[in-house]
Amino acid sequence: MLTKEAAQHVIYEIMKLYPDAVPTMRYQNPFQLLMVVILSAQATDESVAKVTDRLFERYPSPRAVIESSPEEIESYIKTVGLYRNKAKYIYKSSQELLEKFDGEVPHTRKELQSLTGIGPKSANILLSVAFDQVAFAVDTHVSRICKHHKIVEEDATPKQIEERVTEIIPAKYWGRAHQSMISFGKEICTSRIKRCHEFPQLYENMEEIKNNVK
Known part of the structure; x- marks a missing residue:
């Protein structure tokens, strides 16, 4: 599993890839x-x-x-x-x-x-x-990304993933991180094909990550 610094780096770089990610769900109330x-x-x-x-x-x-x-x-x-x-x-x-x-x-x-x-x-x-409250939801995309990128252990539960992510990034970023990771999971780190290696900024100057993620 990655250190706090390396895990933060991966999450922040994913957020940079999708800075304007917003919920796609249609609702009015x-x-x-x-x-x-x-x-x-x-x-x-x-x-x-x-x-x-x-x-x-x-x-x-x-x-x-x-x-x-x-x-x-x-x-x-x-x-x-x-x-x-x-x-x-x-x-x-x-x-x-x-x-x-x-x-x-x-x-x-x-x-x-x-x-x-x-x-x-x-x-x-x-x-x-x-309700615009600080919270971090763990769906299938978030779970897949966190496990593939060694942010958590492979057998981590949704609760453990939530605890890990909310421990390593400030609460003000939880909502943004969730939405960015959903977009990343739908387009890049998908269940069928993982194109994460096409984005070297995720691993730049992070030998620990390079050695753990393909």
Whole structure:
């Protein structure tokens, strides 16, 4: 595993490659984003984007959701992977929003993770993107990059990755680092082909990195 200095270097260089990276998720309010993050689990951005317009129109609020049914929600999201479970999560979390939070998406990690279908990654996305709070979400792209570049050990859990990254870079960069790493993971350090070696600035003057990453 890389030292703190070497790991910082890799992350900062990725941020320099994508200085203007922003969330690609389409949403207009925290409730829409909550539905999007539920749909996004083990699904492509493209598949989620195809269903959101009709979904948002039909379900503008948690109240509209619970006046429907999981089966009806399924009809709007059936092209998204694991749609049956996700329909249940959207329905149940909407019930919980109304019962516990007056229909509003809460602003704290503990409260967000009390909602059905919202785990640590989703809670961090909501905190960072919807509420502009400091948080670092670990998705498949972030996990792949951190392991490939030896920022963490190969068997590191999402929680361990989050702890490592948030330990080595200041909180003010967490959101930017997350978005930049997503772009890097989609375009360069992909699951199929890794083109990281085409960007020597990642490893410049860092023999430790050169010896560990190909």
